[in-house]
Amino acid sequence: MSTPQEQLPGTETKRTGRKDRDGTEESPNFPKIKDGCKEMMRAYKKLESAREAFNDTVKAVADRGNFNAATLKRLVRASASGNFADHRRMIDQQAVIFEMVGEIPGGASGE
Secondary structure, eight states, X not given: OOOTTSOOXXXXXXXXXXXXXXXXXXXXXXXXXXXXHXXXXXXXXXXXXXXXXHHHHHHHHHHHHTOOHHHHHHHHHHHHHSOHHHHHHHHHHHHHHHHHHOSOTTSTTOO
16 A cells, blocks of 8 residues: 555656645645545435435425425525525525516427
């Protein structure tokens, strides 16, 4: 196994990593990256599990409230993002364009 400073066989380019605060590029530390992979996989699996639980919750609330799940999810994302007003403005613009322009000919309906 090569050390982080060694070049891989058959490659002529220097491997570079993140830049320090002073802008200097450092060589990647692959052993530390490899050591962290298990931790990243555990975190990713937790993320996937949490995402699945969130989606199930949104669907359950949508079913109970007789409302569109995707719309409820947008409401939660907008509220959680910290910039609700920006999301609201985009939704308002979307409503206006749907009302004023309507369906564009040549879309899925074939007209």
